[in-house]
Amino acid sequence: xxxxxxxxxxxxxxxxxxxxxxxxxxxxxxxxxxxxxxxxxxxxxxxxxxxxxxxxxxxxxxxxxxxxxxxxxxxxxxxxxxxxxxxxxxxxxxxxxxxxxxxxxxxxxxxxxxxxxxxxxxxxxxxxxxxxxxxxxxxxxxxxxxxxxxxxxxxxxxxxxxxxxxxxxxxxxxxxxxxxxxxxxxxxxxxxxxxxxxxxxxxxxxxxxxxxxxxxxxxxxxxxxxxxxxxxxxxxxxxxxxxxxxxxxxxxxxxxxxxxxxxxxxxxxxxxxxxxxxxxxxxxxxxxxxxxxxxxxxxxxxxxxxxxxxxxxxxxxxxxxxxxxxxxxxxxxxxxxxxxxxxxxxxxxxxxxxxxxxx
Amino acid sequence: xxxxxxxxxxxxxxxxxxxxxxxxxxxxxxxxxxxxxxxxxxxxxxxxxxxxxxxxxxxxxxxxxxxxxxxxxxxxxxxxxxxxxxxxxxxxxxxxxxxxxxxxxxxxxxxxxxxxxxxxxxxxxxxxxxxxxxxxxxxxxxxxxxxxxxxxxxxxxxxxxxxxxxxxxxxxxxxxxxxxxxxxxxxxxxxxxxxxxxxxxxxxxxxxxxxxxxxxxxxxxxxxxxxxxxxxxxxxxxxxxxxxxxxxxxxxxxxxxxxxxx
Numbered sequence: 001x002x003x004x005x006x007x008x009x010x011x012x013x014x015x016x017x018x019x020x021x022x023x024x025x026x027x028x029x030x031x032x033x034x035x036x037x038x039x040x041x042x043x044x045x046x047x048x049x050x051x052x053x054x055x056x057x058x059x060x061x062x063x064x065x066x067x068x069x070x071x072x073x074x075x076x077x078x079x080x081x082x083x084x085x086x087x088x089x090x091x092x093x094x095x096x097x098x099x100x101x102x103x104x105x106x107x108x109x110x111x112x113x114x115x116x117x118x119x120x121x122x123x124x125x126x127x128x129x130x131x132x133x134x135x136x137x138x139x140x141x142x143x144x145x146x147x148x149x150x151x152x153x154x155x156x157x158x159x160x161x162x163x164x165x166x167x168x169x170x171x172x173x174x175x176x177x178x179x180x181x182x183x184x185x186x187x188x189x190x191x192x193x194x195x196x197x198x199x200x201x202x203x204x205x206x207x208x209x210x211x212x213x214x215x216x217x218x219x220x221x222x223x224x225x226x227x228x229x230x231x232x233x234x235x236x237x238x239x240x241x242x243x244x245x246x247x248x249x250x251x252x253x254x255x256x257x258x259x260x261x262x263x264x265x266x267x268x269x270x271x272x273x274x275x276x277x278x279x280x281x282x283x284x285x286x287x288x289x290x291x292x293x294x295x296x297x298x299x300x301x302x303x304x305x306x307x308x309x310x311x312x313x314x315x316x317x318x319x320x321x322x323x324x325x326x327x328x329x330x331x332x333x334x335x336x337x338x339x340x341x342x343x344x345x346x347x348x349x350x351x352x353x354x355x356x357x358x359x
Numbered sequence: 360x361x362x363x364x365x366x367x368x369x370x371x372x373x374x375x376x377x378x379x380x381x382x383x384x385x386x387x388x389x390x391x392x393x394x395x396x397x398x399x400x401x402x403x404x405x406x407x408x409x410x411x412x413x414x415x416x417x418x419x420x421x422x423x424x425x426x427x428x429x430x431x432x433x434x435x436x437x438x439x440x441x442x443x444x445x446x447x448x449x450x451x452x453x454x455x456x457x458x459x460x461x462x463x464x465x466x467x468x469x470x471x472x473x474x475x476x477x478x479x480x481x482x483x484x485x486x487x488x489x490x491x492x493x494x495x496x497x498x499x500x501x502x503x504x505x506x507x508x509x510x511x512x513x514x515x516x517x518x519x520x521x522x523x524x525x526x527x528x529x530x531x532x533x534x535x536x537x538x539x540x541x542x543x544x545x546x547x548x549x550x551x552x553x554x555x556x557x558x559x560x561x562x563x564x565x566x567x568x569x570x571x572x573x574x575x576x577x578x579x580x581x582x583x584x585x586x587x588x589x590x591x592x593x594x595x596x597x598x599x600x601x602x603x604x605x606x607x608x609x610x611x612x613x614x615x616x617x618x619x620x621x
Binding site for chain 2: 056057058083084085086087089090091093097099100101102110111113114115158159162168
């Protein structure tokens with residue numbers, strides 16, 4: 001956890017956001033370092049947008065502090081609340097919210113003009129920025145004439161134009177087609193790493209997290225569930241949500257030596273552990289059999305097929321039984337096994353394919 | 360709309376037809392009886408022109424004042440959160456339902472020579488407001504501004520408040536956001552509100568005759584002229600009425616374009 005650690009020199013944002021929204025509480029502490037893109041992920045309703053709005057100053061906090069470049073922006077205990085327009089923080093909304101009566105150029109120039117730049121100077125800066133994002137030929141178009149992808153790019157240019165120290169992105173790709181999303185993702189990576197400051201991206205998409213993020217903060221039910229690099233999360237998830245993001249099965253149990261008790265079954269481990277452990281199993285590491293397999297140090301569990309669906313070039317099963325797992329088998333294996341919901345099967349996993357780590 | 364075909368039931372169709380005829384009959388009579396040959400001379404008599412000019416000028420001044428005062432008031436009601444906002448809104452709406460004559464009496468009590476504000480003004484500066492062209496504007500403003508406020512407030516409420524958030528995160532003050540973002544976006548609503556306000560001001564009678572009186576050239580507006588002409592020169596009254604009807608139809612067409620279709 002980076003939270004509450006001694007603020008290193010390159011920390012841009014140190015936040016401890018505490019606020020209430022309806023009957024829902026958010027309490028989340030984390031830091032963001034210079035030049036990094038941090039992904040803030042979590043299930044729907046976990047409070048991601050609330051955190052973003054609180055950081056921007058759009059939502060009052062009732063507890064905690066927000067410090068940007070060592071300057072205190074918000075601290076309810078001392079009554080500090082720097083106003084939204086005075087924070088060097090920009091926010092890109094999911095539905096871009098371009099000003100519909102303005103051209104793309106004037107949307108991008110808006111923030112500069114608001115800060116006192118002349119119309120002509122702001123417009124030429126805007127043209128430069130739009131050009132660097134490949135939007136020169138759309139600069140004069142009304143915001144309402146832009147496609148969804150173009151509009152979101154213009155919104156990104158508009159937010160970057162004011163050189164924010166912290167750029168907040170609230171699910172910026174959510175409303176886009178898959179192929180537009182891929183090119184936006186590449187653009188974002190390129191532009192954000194060129195800018196000074198740091199970026200906080202709220203997203204639902206596991207790919208955003210794995211491809212774009214330097215750091216990940218996982219929010220669940222208003223609390224931070226896990227933080228770390230994408231690789232750490234992908235290899236060692238600590239909640240079911242993160243496990244699903246990483247595409248892993250996650251079990252929790254009590255280890256004694258080479259085995260762990262996970263409730264209704266015992267799992268043979270890759271190494272000796274003692275105490276509470278998480279156990280991660282890749283869906284492709286699970287073999288599925290019609291008859292109980294013979295063999296040495298393997299995990300073998302009886303199960304019933306729950307659901308069967310295509311998953312990439314594999315077939316994904318969910319299984320019910322002593323251990324509920326997701327297993328991926330090849331299409332030909334699925335056909336040979338005649339997998340149907342309700343079919344009793346045996347699952348096996350080599351102990352070496354099981355990753356255990358302290359809970 | 361599930362069924363558009365078929366004959367509408369009589370208990371609905373009959374009252375509907377009577378209601379329509381009732382609304383259209385007087386307008387039809389106006390058109391039928393209009394002295395088209397004499398319309399020119401009746402309309403362009405000096406007195407009629409004087410009343411017409413006064414009406415157009417005062418209604419326009421009223422509309423400008425209503426924009427200057429009413430748009431900010433609408434913004435306060437829609438966008439800012441202050442104590443007693445609901446009371447302010449209720450008070451703003453009162454003139455919409457108040458009989459205009461009562462408005463005129465109330466204005467006399469406030470701004471008349473012995474009024475709450477008018478008394479001290481008269482004693483200090485010798486200013487007397489009633490029975491002047493300024494009084495005409497004040498009477499019209501009192502009656503017509505709420506139309507503009509209600510329309511503009513509606514337009515503001517229909518606007519996604521997150522545009523303000525977006526502008527603020529880009530460093531814009533609320534004032535900058537208001538005139539650069541909000542105002543252009545509610546322009547159709549403001550146009551509609553101004554048109555309604557102008558039409559209402561042009562037709563104002565009760566508050567005007569009570570507070571401003573009936574002096575040709577200074578306070579005798581078109582509606583008052585129509586009312587008086589009916590006794591002395593019915594043809595002129597009809598011709599003037601026809602002109603006001605025409606103005607109403609034009610306003611209605613403008614509103615349909617700008618507002619009702621949205």
